[in-house]
Amino acid sequence: MSDSLQQRLFQELEALPLIDPHTHINPHAAASKSLGDIMGYHYYTELAHSAGLAKNKIEEPGISPKEKVGRLVPKLSALENTAQYAWLIEICREFFNFEDDRITTENWENLYDQADKVLGQSDWEQQVLKKSGLEQVYLTNDFDDPLEGFDTSLYVPCLRTDDLVFHLTKSDVRERLSKATNRDLGSIEDLQAAIRDLFTHFTKNGARACAISLPPDFSPTLVPSGTVAPYWSQLGRGEKLNEAEAAQLSQFVFWQLAENCVVFELPFDLMIGVNRRVYENGVFQGQDLYDKRTSLIQYRDLFNSFPQVTFPISVLTSTSNQELVSYSWIFPNVIANGHWWYSNTPPYIEQDCRTRLTAIPQTKYVGYYSDMYKLEFALPKFRMYRRILAKVLAQEFVVDRGWSEKRAVELGHLILRGNVETIFGR
Amino acid sequence: MSDSLQQRLFQELEALPLIDPHTHINPHAAASKSLGDIMGYHYYTELAHSAGLAKNKIEEPGISPKEKVGRLVPKLSALENTAQYAWLIEICREFFNFEDDRITTENWENLYDQADKVLGQSDWEQQVLKKSGLEQVYLTNDFDDPLEGFDTSLYVPCLRTDDLVFHLTKSDVRERLSKATNRDLGSIEDLQAAIRDLFTHFTKNGARACAISLPPDFSPTLVPSGTVAPYWSQLGRGEKLNEAEAAQLSQFVFWQLAENCVVFELPFDLMIGVNRRVYENGVFQGQDLYDKRTSLIQYRDLFNSFPQVTFPISVLTSTSNQELVSYSWIFPNVIANGHWWYSNTPPYIEQDCRTRLTAIPQTKYVGYYSDMYKLEFALPKFRMYRRILAKVLAQEFVVDRGWSEKRAVELGHLILRGNVETIFGR
Amino acid sequence: MSDSLQQRLFQELEALPLIDPHTHINPHAAASKSLGDIMGYHYYTELAHSAGLAKNKIEEPGISPKEKVGRLVPKLSALENTAQYAWLIEICREFFNFEDDRITTENWENLYDQADKVLGQSDWEQQVLKKSGLEQVYLTNDFDDPLEGFDTSLYVPCLRTDDLVFHLTKSDVRERLSKATNRDLGSIEDLQAAIRDLFTHFTKNGARACAISLPPDFSPTLVPSGTVAPYWSQLGRGEKLNEAEAAQLSQFVFWQLAENCVVFELPFDLMIGVNRRVYENGVFQGQDLYDKRTSLIQYRDLFNSFPQVTFPISVLTSTSNQELVSYSWIFPNVIANGHWWYSNTPPYIEQDCRTRLTAIPQTKYVGYYSDMYKLEFALPKFRMYRRILAKVLAQEFVVDRGWSEKRAVELGHLILRGNVETIFGR
Ligand SMILES: [Zn+2]
Ligand SMILES: [Zn+2]
Ligand SMILES: [Zn+2]
Missing domain, CATH: 3.20.20.140 (Metal-dependent hydrolases)
Structure with missing residues (x-):
């Protein structure tokens, strides 16, 4: 199976605006205010704790978001292999112009400040919805x-x-x-x-x-x-x-x-x-x-x-x-x-x-x-899924069953969005 | 792994006549009489029902096989992704000269009639056994x-x-x-x-x-x-x-x-x-x-x-x-x-x-x-299996272990037929 | 994903000396004395028995190691597909200059004698540790x-x-x-x-x-x-x-x-x-x-x-x-x-x-x-694992996430050895 086939299907799936049918978004504070909101997601705190960071370091009462991020960063190196870490890097690269492969004790403060600038924009919530292709x-x-x-x-x-x-x-x-x-x-x-x-x-x-x-x-x-x-x-x-x-x-x-x-x-x-x-x-x-x-x-x-x-x-x-x-x-x-x-x-x-x-x-x-708990996570999570969906469509349907790419993409659209509308819509 | 290797192994496996060691064939009516027998297979009725077709539409007493097929056809579009649907298309293409990719409200009656002609032949049972390479x-x-x-x-x-x-x-x-x-x-x-x-x-x-x-x-x-x-x-x-x-x-x-x-x-x-x-x-x-x-x-x-x-x-x-x-x-x-x-x-x-x-x-x-309940299903089902077996033989044995293709095919023959003879034969 | 990428990663992983953190080695008799020690491993006796060789043939009291191997050999043909058999062939090829693909009733005695020569060397234990890259x-x-x-x-x-x-x-x-x-x-x-x-x-x-x-x-x-x-x-x-x-x-x-x-x-x-x-x-x-x-x-x-x-x-x-x-x-x-x-x-x-x-x-x-129970098994078993680890690193990290090969190899080294030292070391 050629990688370019999978890539073409992925691009078609990426272009589709989405309805996200289950989140934990707080509609009164849907977007992140700082990198602390992003790295405070339980996936990062629990994995850092699992890798050895004490709970009382992570959850010490009264620490600022920046202090919390600063405490998590040294433990991130233990999590670089995880899919969850890949979401984090993708958020930083897509939204905060981050250009490194890793968040380290050297680069995190710049990243934190850059994130503050982006997240502090008055229309950030609308921006992130748009960039992520989220309609509902x-x-x-x-x-x-x-x-x-x-x-x-x-x-x-x-x-x-x-x-x-x-x-x-x-x-x-x-x-x-x-x-x-x-x-x-x-x-x-x-x-x-x-x-x-x-x-x-x-x-x-x-x-x-x-x-x-x-x-x-x-x-x-x-x-x-x-x-x-x-x-x-x-x-x-x-x-x-x-x-x-x-x-x-x-x-x-x-x-x-x-x-x-x-x-x-x-x-x-x-x-x-x-x-x-x-x-x-x-x-x-x-x-x-x-x-x-x-x-x-x-x-x-x-x-x-x-x-x-x-x-x-x-x-x-x-x-x-x-x-x-x-x-x-x-x-x-x-x-x-x-x-x-x-x-x-x-x-x-x-x-x-x-x-x-x-x-x-x-x-x-x-x-x-x-x-997700914060809007920024839709993009990397759905992108991970769309890559996998493209792979399955390419292998099982285009290669193994001889479907046209158009037909495979139609199936992908149904799975990604059409069924959400039919099943949850009214 | 090259696709052509897998293809060559598949062709070798396809050539082998089979013994089918478990079926629900009625030996007094082994082959289908109409497309109704084929689409009446529980895989199609249950999937159509699962996709929303009412049971009393499917099982209404007294309806003709053609009427039943006519009721199932509109729901088939919901099942096109399934492996079971792929068997159906393969049957229609192999046995009934069907040339489309999908069975639709437009083309099904022609297909039904064409199937009638084929299935109505007095020696169809022998034909289908031969075409399917079935010896027992x-x-x-x-x-x-x-x-x-x-x-x-x-x-x-x-x-x-x-x-x-x-x-x-x-x-x-x-x-x-x-x-x-x-x-x-x-x-x-x-x-x-x-x-x-x-x-x-x-x-x-x-x-x-x-x-x-x-x-x-x-x-x-x-x-x-x-x-x-x-x-x-x-x-x-x-x-x-x-x-x-x-x-x-x-x-x-x-x-x-x-x-x-x-x-x-x-x-x-x-x-x-x-x-x-x-x-x-x-x-x-x-x-x-x-x-x-x-x-x-x-x-x-x-x-x-x-x-x-x-x-x-x-x-x-x-x-x-x-x-x-x-x-x-x-x-x-x-x-x-x-x-x-x-x-x-x-x-x-x-x-x-x-x-x-x-x-x-x-x-x-x-x-x-x-x-199977009707002989026509041996061909697509065994073909599905032989494709997968060819893939596994190619990857695990030829590529990963350096086996010759001949040796891989011998293993395939044993799995497909030799063991049936040894284990069930007398 | 290119096979050569996977191959390069495998070579890097192969070069790493190991600590084997769980074996059943008897330190007073760590290496095999004869092919009988190797083929007496329960994987071969149980699989041969599963394939039909009577337990009392395998475990008859008083038979020599050579007699035991001679009884197992005819049943080996039934096991050629298994991963366990692949370990055995790899041992024979790596350590005993065996050049065939299969152990048969024709070639096993030569192999047995050749193994005796190799295993009889006074420094064989040190040799096998070295060839296998085993440090502990x-x-x-x-x-x-x-x-x-x-x-x-x-x-x-x-x-x-x-x-x-x-x-x-x-x-x-x-x-x-x-x-x-x-x-x-x-x-x-x-x-x-x-x-x-x-x-x-x-x-x-x-x-x-x-x-x-x-x-x-x-x-x-x-x-x-x-x-x-x-x-x-x-x-x-x-x-x-x-x-x-x-x-x-x-x-x-x-x-x-x-x-x-x-x-x-x-x-x-x-x-x-x-x-x-x-x-x-x-x-x-x-x-x-x-x-x-x-x-x-x-x-x-x-x-x-x-x-x-x-x-x-x-x-x-x-x-x-x-x-x-x-x-x-x-x-x-x-x-x-x-x-x-x-x-x-x-x-x-x-x-x-x-x-x-x-x-x-x-x-x-x-x-x-x-x-393992005998040192000769570390090589084929770890090699099997390293091949798979190389495949996963190549696919998931180099191809899917765009990691450098160097970074992927570092992750591999951590998994293969670094974590053994950290977790079991003192
Ligand atoms: Zn939830
Ligand atoms: Zn049955
Ligand atoms: Zn053990």
Whole structure:
């Protein structure tokens, strides 16, 4: 296979403006203010910590962004091989006129200052959106987000529901829900009404998805409200639930969410497989891992019970990818969604992309989302994906099946953008 | 690695006539009668359904084959990327003089009519066998198949035993067994004798294998007849078994099969890992999926207890492939068999083939079987496999190890055909 | 990607002298005495047995090394495709001037005699170390090894602890421990003191690691000495422990080892995932397999409890590799170590190496160890790894990221040797 073929396909894919269907962007502070925002991304802090930098050096209270970057820089040499480091270099070269291959103790201050100049421009947010070819950016909003003060046609709200499913046993979460919906939550019917209110609020404000991340052992199933009503009352009286009761409450709330997805016609993004706080002394957002012993068979009841709901599914590991391929191939309501977190490095993306593209209907694979916290990361992450997609299209379709390049690019456009519009659009 | 090397190896592999060691061919209607038979293959109906075509459109009672094809065609555009679609196009181009790249609402009727002409020829069955280089086709026969009215040296019987192991709790299955063996099945000894009768009947008619597909949680072990005798009596009296009792009966019958494989010198094909009817409202044969949490360690007792029996093993997922590689490498009676179902797409085949060819004795890997329901599918499926095998031989053996092309082709022939003869032949 | 690029990188990697951080070398008989030592390696006996050679042919008591080789040779033709066979040919060509591609019934006796001449040289051990570029070889020593009579700066002791953790329920193991430490082991405190004695003895003699292989279901956790003290007394009185009690004793001893690794500043090599004696009638060392349903989450308590201990981890299967990548990426004390046993063939190494090199800090991946029993195997095994490493460096770093070849080679040197020195050195 010629490298120039792959390069031509990549250029065609690069030209396509994007919708990013899952991010953690704060619409009130979407772009970075300094290199500290960029290098403060958990990928860099957790990898630097993994390579030996103490957590209390990284997270010392009160240090300035520049001081933090200065502490991280010496450890960067240990991370130069990683895909994550390649994103960082690409950001610096594309946006900050950085011309070196490495960030070192010698060159970082110049880079920091240059970044300050660029990021300090009043229209930087618009510039970075344009340079990155981003037309829409989907958010991850807390259930009690007022969704005010930003353009929801550019920054599209999504209702994130981890707190509702897994943390309603905490009084502060119940209070947030009560306040957000202006309801007393005494009865289980109140809880149901409050959840419905959230969907009304979010869809009124242009929300395009309900979303949640799930631990490896979660198995959704229908739990009758009569079963959990007494648990809900216990919580109201300030009593604790045992593990089994809390698990049933989680299942009950999860099922409510799915039912509201039917009513409000929202896709339900499932991000499956993460155990929170496995490394208890890790840095912020650098504590989560997983148990690979999980299966999509745990979602059998859900997929069968909600044929009207579309479930874009992300799996944390490549060992779960074949299940995702097979379940998307069989279930009309299951969609393979992006390349998530621990599988978001080139070798995993390539194999997962290749297996999806050759087995799932082409309308059922959403190629990529950036999962970014700051806008600058869309460009290098999507570029990494587009390179890999170009490689797979070149090998599997142009070379092996004799497709024209035009046809391969059309398939690429569908995977990169067309399916986002069809699946999340309205 | 040069593409022409791979191409030369492929041509050598293409020239080899085949024995297809596992199919679902009906020897009384082996070839397709119309394009409806070809596009009615569950891969197309389930993928079209997955892409949004309603089950009741596909399976509406009484519609003609042409009507059915006409309903499927508009959905085909969503499947053009899949390996399964590539088989379909290859069939149409090889057999029906189809010259387009895609089947569309514009060209399908011409194609349908052209297929009718070809398939309507009185000697089409012989033609397709010849064009596909098929010398023998192994079948999948119900235990009560009379095995009459066809040439068993061309269409080789295999005793399929899923019903015996998993459905003897149903009275109609017991009645079929009673009728097939002309025995009253009152006692557990009667059941044992009936099973022996089936082996006698099948081996008299040239059977070459006993075969079964197994769910992910099955663990065969020896259960004494004394344990299940009372359960058998309960069934005879019309009583139900509980789950544990039914599971023990399954294990008992499975062990009986293995014991008969010793006596009758038959290999025992195990197809491991499928859960039936996971998607309850799926189309016919498009409802089965799996739980990847399964292990060949569950077969430890079996492999140790029956050193005289050869177990050609198919695994449903590529995540089970490394276990198959390792178990075939250690156990003399374990054979890696083909690339099955959800692993039967090019990226999975390539990785699984590569790992097997570099670690298992070359006499212990049966390269491929088509699993086809109609003869026309052998050509595109085996061709897909031969392309991949040529690629692996070129890269791993000619380039990396400096083998001559001749030697690589000899290895390819062994994997494609020689091992089928040694392992299943008599 | 050009083959010559890969070739140039390989040559650079080949030039680097090595430290082999895990072997089973007997320092009193490190080199082979005859071809029988080489072909008696379990890879050849188990594969020949798997291909049909009876165990009693291979292990018949009293046969000479030459007779044994003569019996294995006819079966070698079935193994020519395997990576293991490629090691054998490479040994014969590099060391014994063998010029054929295959070992056959015609040429093996000449080869045997030629090997005798080479291996019979008085300085062969030094020769093979030199030809293989080996500067240090780490051992696997029984806990009661006197560690005398060899140069521990060349052959570096490592304390292997499987017997302590899993076999202290056997009186002969307790007696060996008592004798080695010259202690009565009446109380649990005696046991703790004896374990400490072993660490003193080993570190005095230059030991660089504590090591253990672990079954798939092992989950280390803190068990108080008070819990196991009565079990220890039971054992002392000649009573048996039940399974749960024995498991707690294993956990207790394991935790003691980790605590001593803190005190004595030793890395703790964990080789995770092997079930012993799965194939009960297999040849010597050819009986072990595994259950892939295992997870590094089982080690969560350990990694959190011992931040001061470095855990170089080997996983038995490539299906566990992504967990190893992710856990090394997050936990500062987790290191990805080599490519072990059933994952030590080129396709698994390549994918595992590629995923590690693009996601783990480059200081946290120890590329390879030979696991050899005789010195002659270091050359072909490391050469296999270096070829693959060169391929990954060429593709992922030089081609995809535009690195200079020099920079890629530096990364390769770090992975091959630098990290061994940093992680195991003192
Ligand atoms: Zn996210
Ligand atoms: Zn089949
Ligand atoms: Zn070892």
